[in-house]
Amino acid sequence: MDRFVARQGGGYLAFLPVCALMTEGLVVRMGTRHIGMNVLGGELAYISHAHTDHCAALGGPLPIFCSDVTADILGLKEAPAKKEEEKKIESPPPEAPPLAPDVKKSKRKRKSGAASSSSRFRGFSRFKRAAMGSLRVPLPEGVELHSAGHMLGSTQIAGASERWGRVAYTGDFKLRDGLTIKGAPMLTCDTLFAECTYGDPAVQFAHPQDVLADMERWGRQNREAIQLWGGYSTGKAQELVKFINDYLGETPVVGGRAAEVCEAYRRAGVKLEWKTPESPEGQEMMRAPFMAVMPPHQLTPILRARLETVHRRRALSAVATGWALVRHLPYSAAFPLSDHADFNEILEYAHASGAKQVILAHGDNERTAKALRAAGVNAVSIESLDVEQTTLKIEEGNGQ
Numbered sequence: 001m002d003r004f005v006a007r008q009g010g011g012y013l014a015f016l017p018v019c020a021l022m023t024e025g026l027v028v029r030m031g032t033r034h035i036g037m038n039v040l041g042g043e044l045a046y047i048s049h050a051h052t053d054h055c056a057a058l059g060g061p062l063p064i065f066c067s068d069v070t071a072d073i074l075g076l077k078e079a080p081a082k083k084e085e086e087k088k089i090e091s092p093p094p095e096a097p098p099l100a101p102d103v104k105k106s107k108r109k110r111k112s113g114a115a116s117s118s119s120r121f122r123g124f125s126r127f128k129r130a131a132m133g134s135l136r137v138p139l140p141e142g143v144e145l146h147s148a149g150h151m152l153g154s155t156q157i158a159g160a161s162e163r164w165g166r167v168a169y170t171g172d173f174k175l176r177d178g179l180t181i182k183g184a185p186m187l188t189c190d191t192l193f194a195e196c197t198y199g200d201p202a203v204q205f206a207h208p209q210d211v212l213a214d215m216e217r218w219g220r221q222n223r224e225a226i227q228l229w230g231g232y233s234t235g236k237a238q239e240l241v242k243f244i245n246d247y248l249g250e251t252p253v254v255g256g257r258a259a260e261v262c263e264a265y266r267r268a269g270v271k272l273e274w275k276t277p278e279s280p281e282g283q284e285m286m287r288a289p290f291m292a293v294m295p296p297h298q299l300t301p302i303l304r305a306r307l308e309t310v311h312r313r314r315a316l317s318a319v320a321t322g323w324a325l326v327r328h329l330p331y332s333a334a335f336p337l338s339d340h341a342d343f344n345e346i347l348e349y350a351h352a353s354g355a356k357q358v359i360l361a362h363g364d365n366e367r368t369a370k371a372l373r374a375a376g377v378n379a380v381s382i383e384s385l386d387v388e389q390t391t392l393k394i395e396e397g398n399g400q
């Protein structure tokens with residue numbers, strides 16, 4: 001795979017072929033450090049939130065920084081000897097230069113390490129096993145974290161860069177309030193890196209309270225049925241538990257990783273009520289029409305048919321996701337409750353930030369950039385940055 005590194009005006013930018021989860025990566029020199037933005041790259045890895053597609057650095061050789069809640073969800077431990085770790089950061093070994101980490105080598109290391117100590121990890125979830133190879137370090141100097149409004153613990157990062165001016169990088173974000181987290185603040189900056197998962201101008205999310213009202217209506221109309229609510233175990237499952245608690249007045253059955261993350265939310269002060277399927281209370285609840293929260297891929301027609309046979313009542317499935325606006329989903333009901341910004345929110349942020357340039361990632365980047373340009377924003381896709389780098393170099397060269 002190709003890799004290139006560009007250096008300009010004391011700032012650094014690198015695209016790194018990291019892993020199947022992240023096909024593109026960004027390393028920015030912010031403050032005094034080269035920071036890998038949700039990738040395994042640079043001197044320090046920043047993890048914006050606990051979704052696996054942003055955790056490429058987890059279990060890798062780089063020290064990681066993130067919010068306290070994200071560290072708790074991921075099971076990250078503080079670096080035991082911070083001073084030693086700081087020394088390592090100041091003097092990276094020659095085989096692992098700051099801008100070109102040997103990703104293949106680090107993957108091999110991780111694999112052999114996991115195999116040799118599997119007994120040590122017995123009893124831990126695979127997420128905590130992954131995190132045990134990583135060390136968490138404090139926020140580097142000159143860097144700020146602000147809420148991203150995406151899930152509990154999600155953050156945006158901001159700081160000064162010689163190359164980009166003041167940078168804000170959103171990670172996954174939304175400006176609307178959720179049930180467990182307030183909408184993100186819009187940061188002022190010179191360069192805004194924004195995610196655009198739902199950056200198609202045709203996708204416009206309704207006000208969350210309107211969607212929640214539809215979900216409540218559906219939930220109440222189908223009280224006599226078993227209701228299986230589908231949501232990704234980290235973030236969306238907890239929003240669904242909160243919805244079922246507060247809007248339907250029920251306690252859902254939640255198991256596995258979703259229950260672990262519910263515990264982390266509770267430790268962070270979010271009031272959630274759920275029972276695990278193994279608990280006596282959960283077993284008792286499942287004798288009546290019950291509600292459960294589980295990963296969407298488990299909501300199969302086979303599962304519903306089995307439940308209907310065993311419990312002799314209807315079993316329905318429902319999901320809450322922005323994809324409900326984009327394509328047909330094979331469930332009894334699909335509600336467009338998203339944890340991402342839509343195009344109008346990206347546009348609002350672009351204007352409010354005062355950014356001189358906006359760089360789009362994690363979506364159909366060029367389409368969103370084009371639509372933003374049509375609205376008067378100087379926007380480009382992250383893939384076009386090689387061209388931008390060249391252009392800037394020529395312009396700066398001419399100016400000298």
Ligand SMILES: [Zn+2]
Nearest residue numbers: 049051150172
């Ligand atoms: Zn996410």
